[in-house]
Every structure is written in structure tokens, then in C-alpha cells.
Amino acid sequence: xxxxxxxxxxxxxxxxxxxxxxxxxxxxxxxxxxxxxxxxxxxxxxxxxxxxxxxxxxxxxxxxxxxxxxxxxxxxxxxxxxxxxxxxxxxxxxx
Amino acid sequence: xxxxxxxxxxxxxxxxxxxxxxxxxxxxxxxxxxxxxxxxxxxxxxxxxxxxxxxxxxxxxxxxxxxxxxxxxxxxxxxxxxxxxxxxxxxxxxxxxxxxxxxxxxxxxxxxxxxxxxxxxxxxxxxxxxxxxxxxxxxxxxxxxxxxxxxxxxxxxxxxxxxxxxxxxxxxxxxxxxxxxxxxxxxxxxxxxxxxxxxxxxxxxxxxxxxxxxxxxxxxxxxxxxxxxxxxxxxxxxxxxxxxxxxxxxxxxxxxxxxxxxxxxxxxxxxxxxxxxxxxxxxxxxxxxxxxxxxxxxxxxxxxxxxxxxxxxxxxxxxxxxxxxxxxxxxxxxxxxxxxxxxxxxxxxxxxxxxxxxxxxxxxxxxxxxxxxxxxxxxxxxxxxxxxxxxxxxxxxxxxxxxxxxxxxxxxxxxxxxxxxxxxxxxxxxxxxxxxxxxxxxxxxxxxxxxxxxxxxxxxxxxxxxxxxxxxxxxxxxxxxxxxxxxxxxxxxxxxxxxxxx
Numbered sequence: 001x002x003x004x005x006x007x008x009x010x011x012x013x014x015x016x017x018x019x020x021x022x023x024x025x026x027x028x029x030x031x032x033x034x035x036x037x038x039x040x041x042x043x044x045x046x047x048x049x050x051x052x053x054x055x056x057x058x059x060x061x062x063x064x065x066x067x068x069x070x071x072x073x074x075x076x077x078x079x080x081x082x083x084x085x086x087x088x089x090x091x092x093x094x095x
Numbered sequence: 096x097x098x099x100x101x102x103x104x105x106x107x108x109x110x111x112x113x114x115x116x117x118x119x120x121x122x123x124x125x126x127x128x129x130x131x132x133x134x135x136x137x138x139x140x141x142x143x144x145x146x147x148x149x150x151x152x153x154x155x156x157x158x159x160x161x162x163x164x165x166x167x168x169x170x171x172x173x174x175x176x177x178x179x180x181x182x183x184x185x186x187x188x189x190x191x192x193x194x195x196x197x198x199x200x201x202x203x204x205x206x207x208x209x210x211x212x213x214x215x216x217x218x219x220x221x222x223x224x225x226x227x228x229x230x231x232x233x234x235x236x237x238x239x240x241x242x243x244x245x246x247x248x249x250x251x252x253x254x255x256x257x258x259x260x261x262x263x264x265x266x267x268x269x270x271x272x273x274x275x276x277x278x279x280x281x282x283x284x285x286x287x288x289x290x291x292x293x294x295x296x297x298x299x300x301x302x303x304x305x306x307x308x309x310x311x312x313x314x315x316x317x318x319x320x321x322x323x324x325x326x327x328x329x330x331x332x333x334x335x336x337x338x339x340x341x342x343x344x345x346x347x348x349x350x351x352x353x354x355x356x357x358x359x360x361x362x363x364x365x366x367x368x369x370x371x372x373x374x375x376x377x378x379x380x381x382x383x384x385x386x387x388x389x390x391x392x393x394x395x396x397x398x399x400x401x402x403x404x405x406x407x408x409x410x411x412x413x414x415x416x417x418x419x420x421x422x423x424x425x426x427x428x429x430x431x432x433x434x435x436x437x438x439x440x441x442x443x444x445x446x447x448x449x450x451x452x453x454x455x456x457x458x459x460x461x462x463x464x465x466x467x468x469x470x471x472x473x474x475x476x477x478x479x480x481x482x483x484x485x486x487x488x489x490x491x492x493x494x495x496x497x498x499x500x501x502x503x504x505x506x507x508x509x510x511x512x513x514x515x516x517x518x519x520x521x522x523x524x525x526x527x528x529x530x531x532x533x534x535x536x537x538x539x540x541x542x543x544x545x546x547x548x549x550x551x552x553x554x555x556x557x558x559x560x561x562x563x564x565x566x567x568x569x570x571x572x573x574x575x576x577x578x579x580x581x582x583x584x585x586x587x588x589x590x591x592x593x594x595x596x597x
Binding site: 015016017018019020021022023025026029030042043044045046047048049051052054055059060061062063064075077078079 | 138
């Protein structure tokens with residue numbers, strides 16, 4: 001469990017406007033605003049525009065969320081519609 | 096997914112990550128995968144063949160984006176990134192309303208939940224920290240999978256606004272040209288007319304647009320002191336001069352007199368574009384005919400005034416000399432001279448009132464005889480007396496009146512009848528002055544300078560004759576003088592029969 005004062009640096013890899021990419025963006029925004037207000041930074045990376053960026057975090061399936069900070073690196077695949085699973089995967093205590 | 100890909104996953108990820116990835120793929124939690132192609136990684140979508148639409152949206156000339164019902168930007172195309180100056184990655188996840196600056200409609204939050212048919216607004220799109228673009232925004236409902244969202248297009252209106260501004264400026268300039276009373280012409284650098292005001296078209300009775308200026312408006316100098324100012328140039332040289340250099344204050348006329356001899360003031364100034372480059376000139380022809388006529392009239396009036404003042408001084412000098420010669424004493428001189436000057440003054444007042452245009456005889460007599468209006472009756476047809484007869488006739492009547500006041504009817508409780516008629520060929524005025532009720536008259540004592548002045552003035556200035564008959568009952572004076580071409584009957588006036596003075 002990370003200390004609540006530490007910020008979350010998140011990268012969401014999407015593929016243009018595929019339904020699950022769209023859903024993942026919306027769901028992640030909602031979860032972060034609810035549980036990490038003011039403590040998160042999201043970078044959205046559209047692999048349709050630059051597929052080579054997939055190599056950086058070794059992305060295979062899309063959408064994929066990567067937690068870069070706090071360490072260790074965490075990876076959640078899917079449209080993030082299951083908030084509880086996301087919170088667990090990111091080690092965030094539900095508020 | 097091929098077995099080699101799965102193997103690659105296993106090599107690249109920790110066992111749990113790989114397991115998670117494979118499970119997600121098989122459970123349908125993802126709708127795209129990254130495969131290793133010949134030129135590096137490639138994205139393969141699993142949910143449908145939407146690639147053509149994606150390319151289409153990416154290449155649109157308008158900005159396009161999808162927004163969640165909560166107002167979060169989910170996707171932006173390349174054009175919107177260009178319009179805002181921000182990368183797609185920086186825009187995705189932002190609030191939709193943060194794209195705009197300036198006055199934003201209060202209901203902007205409802206744009207992301209638009210009804211069927213969509214909504215359209217005109218707002219300003221933020222472009223960096225300082226700039227903004229006028230844009231037209233359309234937002235309509237769209238379903239992304241099972242997620243309701245808004246599809247938004249943003250059109251750059253700056254080009255259209257600029258075109259509208261140019262069109263408005265053109266209309267403004269055109270209305271000035273149409274309303275202007277001066278002839279205004281716009282020339283290109285070669286001296287060809289590109290625009291003309293309504294007044295300019297009226298001047299040449301046709302549209303001069305497209306013609307060379309000198310061809311449409313052949314000019315000659317109107318002011319003798321500027322002679323040759325135009326004529327030293329050829330038409331082509333003059334057009335070029337007008338189109339490239341400021342030009343002011345030349346008085347001109349249209350050659351051929353098609354403009355009824357009107358005089359114009361010619362001016363020209365350069366027409367500059369936004370870069371302050373000369374792109375032609377604006378030429379104006381201001382009609383100064385009225386001003387020129389007024390100037391000529393003023394010159395004539397000054398000369399006329401000078402002439403009249405000299406005439407009056409000559410008359411005054413003559414009256415003074417004659418009065419002094421016949422005066423018995425200084426007091427007598429003062430009375431007589433003063434009375435004659437007043438008569439002269441009354442005559443000039445009458446002339447001034449009628450602007451030296453002729454005086455109706457009845458009106459003149461009323462003015463002269465006004466000190467005795469109760470005791471003088473006048474009768475005769477309306478006659479308009481020419482201005483040159485007014486002073487001599489006034490002097491004659493003044494002498495008769497003074498004589499009557501001193502010795503005749505007006506020195507006692509008498510009465511004067513003054514009548515006239517027009518007769519003879521050539522026509523002449525015959526005027527009768529008859530005194531009654533005065534003291535008895537003796538001939539010898541009454542023939543003084545006044546009597547002599549009457550006879551001389553009538554003879555020399557009115558080219559007529561005066562007969563003075565000192566009858567015992569009162570003076571009878573018959574004046575006759577031609578009315579000539581300058582005298583005419585005032586047809587509009589009612590007969591002044593037996594009108595009492597005053």
C-alpha cells in the first residue's frame with residue numbers, strides 16, 4: 001500500500017476509438033477523480049497513431065493501463081469497467 | 096493469435112502479466128492487439144473494420160472529437176490538434192469546456208449530452224495561451240459500443256469571418272461611393288477606372304468602369320493662372336501621374352462642354368493596401384461651379400459698389416455746391432442740404448430693399464411722402480420704375496414736398512393730390528402734382544433753386560420735362576418722362592387707385 005501523499009503516474013494505451021479504448025478512458029477518469037483527486041497524472045497514448053510506442057511498455061493487448069509511479073510497475077488490461085479490480089490492481093484503497 | 100505471439104508474450108512478461116494478458120484476450124476484455132509486423136509493431140483491431148472511418152476522420156479539414164457524457168474528451172483528430180496547438184495526448188482526458196475561451200454559452204455542459212439533431216454554437220477555440228480562433232461547433236449524440244457519448248465537429252470560421260469582414264468593408268466603401276455628391280473614381284496603377292461613384296457616372300452619362308481615366312474624363316484647365324498644367328502631359332502620362340502621385344487643387348472642365356460648363360476641383364491620392372503598398376489611386380472631381388459663380392458675382396458686386404459710391408459722392412457734391420450757391424445763410428444751407436441728403440438716403444433705402452431690381456411707384460411715393468402721409472393722396476396704375484430713375488425722381492418729389500411745406504399746401508391746412516398715368520408712344524409717365532388749400536400763390540417769389548433743380552433733374556436725368564404752374568389756388572406741376580425699355584407695368588400688382596399714403 002502506498003502512502004496517500006504520493007502521486008500516481010499512469011499511462012493508458014488505447015487504439016483510436018475502439019469501444020474498449022473509449023470506455024477505458026472514461027472509466028479511468030472517473031476512478032481517478034473519485035479515488036485519487038489531485039494525486040494522479042494520466043498520459044493517454046494512441047497506438048493507432050504511433051504503434052512503435054507499444055514497445056516502450058511492451059504492450060500487447062489494448063487497452064492497457066500501466067502504473068509507472070509509485071513503483072513497482074503495475075499493468076491492468078481491459079476497459080477498466082470493474083472499478084474494484086482496478087483499485088486492487090493499482091493498490092489503491094477504496095475511499 | 097498465433098502460437099509464436101503467445102510465446103513471445105511469455106518471454107517478455109512476467110508469468111503473471113502474460114497470464115493476465117492471455118486471459119484478457121480470451122475473455123474479450125480487449126479489442127485490439129499489437130502484433131510484430133515487417134516494419135515494426137502494428138495494431139490489429141478485433142472489433143471491426145473501422146479503419147476507413149478512422150482515416151477519414153483523421154484527415155478531415157474540420158476538428159473532430161468524441162466526448163463522454165461527463166464532458167471528458169475521449170478522442171481528437173489531427174486537425175483539432177493543429178487548431179488548438181496541443182497534442183492529442185494532451186487533449187484526451189481534458190474537460191471539453193476547457194477548449195474554449197471568451198464568452199462560452201452557459202449551457203455548454205449540455206453539449207456533451209446533445210439531443211438528436213445536435214446543437215450548433217459559435218465560440219472561440221483556445222489556441223495556446225494568448226490566441227483564439229472563431230469556430231463553429233456542432234455536437235450530436237453517438238454510441239461508442241454500449242457507451243453514450245457526443246460526437247463534436249469544430250470548424251475554423253476565421254477565413255469565413257475575414258471574408259465577411261472584407262465583404263462588409265466592400266459594402267461600406269460602395270455605399271460611400273454611391274452616396275457621395277462628388278465624382279469619386281478609383282484607378283488601378285495603370286490609370287484604368289475600377290470603381291466610380293454615382294455622381295461620376297452621372298457626369299459622363301454612362302459607367303466609366305474599365306476605361307482609362309483620360310478617355311472617360313477628358314479634362315482641360317479652367318483657371319487661366321493654371322493654363323498648361325494639364326496640357327503638357329499626354330493622356331497616358333497624366334493617367335499614370337494621377338494613379339501614382341498625390342495631386343491637388345487643379346481647377347478643370349470637361350472638354351466638349353458635355354457638363355454644361357461646370358468647373359471641378361481635381362484631386363488624387365494614393366490607395367494603399369494593408370502592406371502600405373500603392374495599389375492605385377482615388378480621384379475626386381468636386382463641382383465648384385457654384386463657388387466660382389459666387390466668386391465672380393462678388394467681384395462684380397464690389398466693382399458695382401465702387402461705381403455707385405462714386406456716383407453718390409458726385410451727387411452729394413453737386414447738391415452741396417448748388418445748395419451753397421443758393422443758400423441765404425448757413426442755417427438755411429444746413430436745413431436744405433440736410434433735407435436733400437435725407438431724400439437721397441430714402442431713395443437708397445428703397446433701392447437696397449429691392450436689391451436695385453426696380454421699385455414699384457406707389458411704394459416709392461409712400462416712402463418719400465411719409466412725413467405728410469395724412470395730407471397726400473396718390474392715384475395711378477402700378478408701375479415698376481427702373482432703379483436708375485429712383486434717385487432723380489426722389490429728389491424731384493422731395494423738392495416739391497419741401498416747397499409745399501415752406502410756401503404751399505403743406506404750410507397751411509392744404510392737401511396734395513398726386514396722380515399718374517402711362518400713355519403715348521413711346522410710352523411715357525405723366526405725373527400730376529396738384530396743391531389745394533394752401534395760402535395764395537404769387538409767381539415771382541417762388542422760383543428759387545428748388546424749382547430750377549426740379550426742371551433740370553427731370554430734363555437731364557429723367558430725359559423728360561417739368562411744367563410748374565403757380566396757380567392762385569396752389570401749385571400745379573406736370574412731370575412727364577419716358578419709361579423706355581427699363582420701365583414696365585407691374586402686372587401682378589393691384590391698381591393703386593386713390594390709395595392714401597401710409
